[in-house]
Amino acid sequence: MKAGTYVSPKQVEMTEREIPIPKADEALIKVSYGGICGTDMMIYHGLHPRAEAPLILGHEFSGVVEQVGENQHVKKGDKVAVEPLISCGKCAACRNGQMHVCAKLRYIGIDKDGGFAEYATIPFNRLHVLPESVTEKEAAMLEPLAVAIHTVRRSKLLVGDTVAILGAGPIGLLIGIIAQRAGAGKIFISDVSSMRLQVARKLGLEAIDARDLDIVQVVKEYTNGVGADVVFEVAGSQITANQMIDCIKYQGEIMVVSVYKKPPTIQLAAMHFREISLSTTRCYSPEDFTKAIELLAQNKINLDPLISHILPLEEIKTGFELMENPDQSLKILFQP
Structure with a gap:
């Protein structure tokens, strides 16, 4: 598969990777759209303390379930959004329902391979099945919407x-x-x-x-x-x-x-x-992510004005170069 990979500071490339095999608690997602975030730019500049090359970037993304085990809350063909936060479930914050300020909080696309690829394996509990009225393009912006x-x-x-x-x-x-x-x-x-x-x-x-x-x-x-x-x-x-x-x-x-x-x-x-x-304020709670989906489902918010570019993954270098100039870009989405 094609994968947008952070190779070294100021160096991102489209590489070839094997399609990942989902674990028992994961689904294989065919990625539809993925957005560049300010955190991706920190990684790109070599300034993120945890992200290590080579890394498939992207924590703002959506897709369609391609492969899944039985008896899960998602099924093959479901449109899904990815909530990329991975918490430990054991620290004081997690025990009190505040997983987004987990002492060991990790991110898909930062601490493990993310969504700038044709396929990604995602834990079932990080997937949200989208209402029919929410498009996959909109869903790729659910993460920053939840932050707001x-x-x-x-x-x-x-x-x-x-x-x-x-x-x-x-x-x-x-x-x-x-x-x-x-x-x-x-x-x-x-x-x-x-x-x-x-x-x-x-x-x-x-x-x-x-x-x-x-x-x-x-x-x-x-x-x-x-x-x-x-x-x-x-x-x-x-x-x-x-x-x-x-x-x-x-x-x-x-x-x-x-x-x-x-x-x-x-x-x-x-x-x-x-x-x-x-x-x-730090990222968002699970409730905030759910609220973001609800607002989009009710057509209460139009995100189109914020999207400046939709690029193929082959143009990952161009996308990151454009993001260096705020007068040329706003939200850039890749379409693998």
Whole structure:
């Protein structure tokens, strides 16, 4: 089979692999679509602490069941989405139903071969049979959608709140979509990519070009100097680490979604004087993933504006090169 493989830093190739043989607790999936994530880009740059080459990348993917044992909850021909988190089931977090913050959390596509291939073997308990109304293309974006749902559900966002989102990548835009559905009033989103800001405007968000305008100043003017009720930091830079504190109102809440590659300097004194709350968020719970499927099944969300490219797996190098330029790409899907 064809497989999109991480070979070494800044080197991905389409290689030939044997079709994997599923274990007793696994199904063989014929992959339909797989999306490049920011974490894949970390691996691509050799910055991920666990991913080891050679590795078939891809943890955002969907497919069709090709081979399965008897008496399982999936059957041959089922359209499925893959929930790629693998938890230990034994640590304190897992015992308390919080598997997504498992002390030994692993990912399909990071810690074991993933979905940038024609076929993948997936444990039965990581598969979700899709409703008829959900397409396999949409299902390849369920994972980042679940991240956005988890982020907004963990926040203290209230109906009518003013929101600032720092970063208009796929996760930032999806947070904007979910914040709209949660009843937010005005939603500002900033970025330096003209392409991504254009998508933000189409989604009904107030797009701020960070090359020309300071989102802090824009939000302060809109709120008569008060600031946003909730800030979502999704860019992972020192600039946005400063902006998230300057942008928030007294007793407001900052949600840090980014995984910072370098520890930022945080203005704790400025937070202290205004009693600002800072929360973090990691991936999503099983309930969030289920909610994402439900929203798509009910046609409540249109993900098409976020897809900038659909490429054959043979063009895996092109896909990763495009992702290096935010003005040329947003969500890139491979179709094995």
